[in-house]
Amino acid sequence: MAGTTAGGTNGGGAPDLSELATHSASLKRSGTAERVAVVLRDRITEGYFPPGSRLSEESISGALAVSRNTLREAFRLLSHERLLEHRLNRGVFVRILAVDDLIDIYRVRLLVECAALRALGEPPFDLTAVEAAVSTGEQAALRDDWAACSTANIRFHQALAGLADSPRTDELMRNVLAELRLAFHVMADPRRFHEPYLTRNREITDRLTKGDAAGAERMLAFYLEDSRRQLAEAYAQRLTER
Amino acid sequence: MAGTTAGGTNGGGAPDLSELATHSASLKRSGTAERVAVVLRDRITEGYFPPGSRLSEESISGALAVSRNTLREAFRLLSHERLLEHRLNRGVFVRILAVDDLIDIYRVRLLVECAALRALGEPPFDLTAVEAAVSTGEQAALRDDWAACSTANIRFHQALAGLADSPRTDELMRNVLAELRLAFHVMADPRRFHEPYLTRNREITDRLTKGDAAGAERMLAFYLEDSRRQLAEAYAQRLTER
DNA sequence: GCATATTTGTCCGTATGTATA
DNA sequence: CTATACATACGGACAAATATG
Numbered sequence: 001m002a003g004t005t006a007g008g009t010n011g012g013g014a015p016d017l018s019e020l021a022t023h024s025a026s027l028k029r030s031g032t033a034e035r036v037a038v039v040l041r042d043r044i045t046e047g048y049f050p051p052g053s054r055l056s057e058e059s060i061s062g063a064l065a066v067s068r069n070t071l072r073e074a075f076r077l078l079s080h081e082r083l084l085e086h087r088l089n090r091g092v093f094v095r096i097l098a099v100d101d102l103i104d105i106y107r108v109r110l111l112v113e114c115a116a117l118r119a120l121g122e123p124p125f126d127l128t129a130v131e132a133a134v135s136t137g138e139q140a141a142l143r144d145d146w147a148a149c150s151t152a153n154i155r156f157h158q159a160l161a162g163l164a165d166s167p168r169t170d171e172l173m174r175n176v177l178a179e180l181r182l183a184f185h186v187m188a189d190p191r192r193f194h195e196p197y198l199t200r201n202r203e204i205t206d207r208l209t210k211g212d213a214a215g216a217e218r219m220l221a222f223y224l225e226d227s228r229r230q231l232a233e234a235y236a237q238r239l240t241e242r
Numbered sequence: 243m244a245g246t247t248a249g250g251t252n253g254g255g256a257p258d259l260s261e262l263a264t265h266s267a268s269l270k271r272s273g274t275a276e277r278v279a280v281v282l283r284d285r286i287t288e289g290y291f292p293p294g295s296r297l298s299e300e301s302i303s304g305a306l307a308v309s310r311n312t313l314r315e316a317f318r319l320l321s322h323e324r325l326l327e328h329r330l331n332r333g334v335f336v337r338i339l340a341v342d343d344l345i346d347i348y349r350v351r352l353l354v355e356c357a358a359l360r361a362l363g364e365p366p367f368d369l370t371a372v373e374a375a376v377s378t379g380e381q382a383a384l385r386d387d388w389a390a391c392s393t394a395n396i397r398f399h400q401a402l403a404g405l406a407d408s409p410r411t412d413e414l415m416r417n418v419l420a421e422l423r424l425a426f427h428v429m430a431d432p433r434r435f436h437e438p439y440l441t442r443n444r445e446i447t448d449r450l451t452k453g454d455a456a457g458a459e460r461m462l463a464f465y466l467e468d469s470r471r472q473l474a475e476a477y478a479q480r481l482t483e484r
Numbered sequence: 485g486c487a488t489a490t491t492t493g494t495c496c497g498t499a500t501g502t503a504t505a
Numbered sequence: 506c507t508a509t510a511c512a513t514a515c516g517g518a519c520a521a522a523t524a525t526g
Contacts, residue, residue, distance in 0.1 A: 010337045027328050031513070035320065057492070067515045068309045072493090076275065076318045088271050089492055089522045107408045115357040172414055273493070292523055299512070309495045314513095331502045 032066055033073035039064065040074060044083050044094055045178050049098045049184045056082065083182070097183050099236050106228035108176050113157060113224070114217050116164035123211030129159035130208065134201050141198055146190035153194050156182070156201050160220070176236050181233065187238050193231065197223065274308055275315035281306065282316060286325050286336055287420050289427045293338045297326065323417050325424070339425050341478050347418050348470035353465070354415060355399060356459050358406040362460050365453030371401035372450065383440055392482035394421070395436050397441050402462070425473065429480050435473065439465065 040060075043049050075092050078084040084092045097105075137152030154177050161173040183189065200223050204235035217227040282302075285291050304311045316332050320326040326334045339347075381392030396419050403415040426432065442465050449458035 031328075031330060058490095060364050068492095069314075069516090073315055073318050076315050077322055080319055090524095091492065104408050104410050106516095107406065108410050109377075111357040111406060111411065112359065113356065113410070115353040116483075119353065140506060148471045164349065164353060166346050166353070168418065169353065170348050176410065192454060259499095275493095310512095311496095312494065333512065 029047060033070050033077070033148075036064055036066055036071060036074035037077045037178055040078060040179070041081075041083060044078070045181045047112055049094050051094045051182050051186055054093050055092050055094070057091070059210060063154050065142075073218055082179055093180075095182055096186070097179065099232055099239070101179070102183055102232050102235055103228070105176050105180055106224055106232075108172070109157070110221060111225050112164075112169060112173060113160050114221055116161050116165065116169070117208075117213050117217040117220060119164055120213045125211075125213075127205065127208055129162060130156065133159050134205050139192075146194060149198070150181075150184065150195045151199060153201070160204075183235055187234060189234075193227075193234075197227065273478055274325055275312050275319070278306055278308055278313060278316035279319045282320055283325065283420070285324075285339070286320070286401040290436070291336050293336045293424050295336050297334050297336070299333070299400050303309075324421055325346050337421075338428070339421065339477075341474055341481070344425055344474050344477055347422055348466055348474075349416070350418050351399070352463060354406075354411060354465050355402050356463055358411070359450075359462060361453050362455045365455075367405065367450055367453070367455075369447065369450055371404060372398065373448055375401050376447050379436075379440055383437060388436060390424065391436045391440070392432050395439060395443070402446075412436055425477055429476060431476075433476060435469075435476075439469065 040049075040055070048056065049152035053125060055075070057068050057071060061068045065073070075084060079086045079092065083095060085095045087094050104224065115199050133152050139148050140146075140152055158170070158173050158177065161169055188191075189205035199206065200219065204216045204223070207213075207219065261411075282291075282297070291297065291408045297317070299313055299317075301309050303310045306313070317326060317328070321328045321334065325337060328334050362484035375394050379391055381396060382388070384391035384396055400412070400415050402418065405412055426435070429435075442461065446458045446461050446465070449461065
């Protein structure tokens with residue numbers, strides 16, 4: 001019944017929001033609100049809903065064929081993850097990070113990623129996930145596929161944090177890195193921000209392979225500091241020139 | 243408040259759950275769902291709703307005089323914080339931590355709290371919050387007020403993590419420590435778990451006052467390891483004997 | 485500054501499915 | 506196995522806040 005009026009919140013692009021129906025392949029039984037949240041999260045992190053855009057209850061619920069009540073439950077979840085911002089009586093918006101947010105995100109990353117390396121035990125580490133992320137990143141760079149490169153880079157850092165073997169830490173990193181993507185969508189110059197770090201990813205991994213966790217940690221700290229500075233500067237500039 | 247048709251929806255008696263109405267002290271404009279979440283969170287962490295208890299949509303929405311839709315939004319928030327567990331088609335329950343959860347929580351604490359100390363700059367630290375927490379804990383112990391002592395102890399560790407000066411880290415610790423309270427409510431022998439740590443809190447603080455962050459970090463690591471072991475053992479026993 | 489349209493906030497009623505006694 | 510209770514999800518309603526002309 002819901003009238004899917006074309007051209008809702010977003011001016012252009014693919015109008016296809018759906019593919020909600022049969023997720024029966026997944027073992028995890030979850031309600032519709034959570035499935036809606038998954039779809040929206042994907043759309044946000046992929047840039048389909050750019051930062052600052054308003055997510056109208058009516059159009060989204062229409063496009064996804066769910067009731068407004070259910071949609072609002074999904075909104076709550078994503079607001080809690082800081083991907084959406086809930087302004088009372090005005091609706092939900094894709095968050096626009098402030099520079100302070102960037103700084104805090106990098107502070108968390110420095111804390112968590114370095115701590116994960118420091119907490120490593122004896123030299124034969126399980127680096128399969130780290131290795132995989134690094135090589136997919138390198139291959140994506142060869143293809144000039146900077147979107148994939150960005151994803152691989154993020155996965156590299158998730159893998160590093162994953163060495164702590166802690167589900168809660170994993171979730172923290174997932175959320176924080178998803179937030180970080182919001183900043184990249186404001187700037188959209190992926191190559192500049194990811195290419196220089198490919199070799200450093202490789203170097204860090206090599207250190208770990210050799211069992212030199214302390215060295216890897218030191219390099220990682222410099223890496224994050226450089227990345228933070230470069231990103232924060234470019235981001236601040238981009239924000240003010242709007 | 244909107245939609246107040248035909249008077250109060252529930253003229254009937256609400257138990258002692260309420261006090262929803264006047265939150266006017268807070269500057270933060272928030273919707274009912276968030277206020278409901280605050281009330282429920284308090285009730286859970288204070289033990290009014292013990293772990294394992296089911297939170298019926300009907301009775302809670304009746305007691306708080308909010309609609310079931312609004313209540314469900316609040317449930318989503320608390321589920322996301324791992325205080326509630328959402329079992330599909332069965333409702334929401336106050337979470338019962340598994341031993342694995344305890345271990346992971348302590349892993350996160352070790353990671354974050356130690357990293358916060360390690361990241362400290364030059365010796366004159368701002369320890370007002372830490373100091374305050376320690377002394378309130380000591381005074382509570384003198385009064386045999388172990389509930390207050392538990393709270394102060396938690397606040398002590400929040401203050402330690404707060405030295406990292408990172409909002410996201412603060413939130414992480416808030417959530418993780420709120421979760422940890424669930425374990426204490428299963429056992430309810432607060433004295434045994436908090437008294438031995440009062441002096442160690444004091445010692446750690448003293449180290450920090452002297453500017454010896456590395457020493458404090460070492461002590462903290464032992465502290466957490468001891469605490470984790472003692473708690474996990476007692477908790478496992480308590481769980482199996484039920 | 486005002487009148488109006490749009491959108492959110494909140495509530496109600498209800499049909500359907502699922503788990504449990 | 507049937508019955509009951511409850512969560513799930515939808516749609517409609519209206520007040521209040523906000524945006525718009």
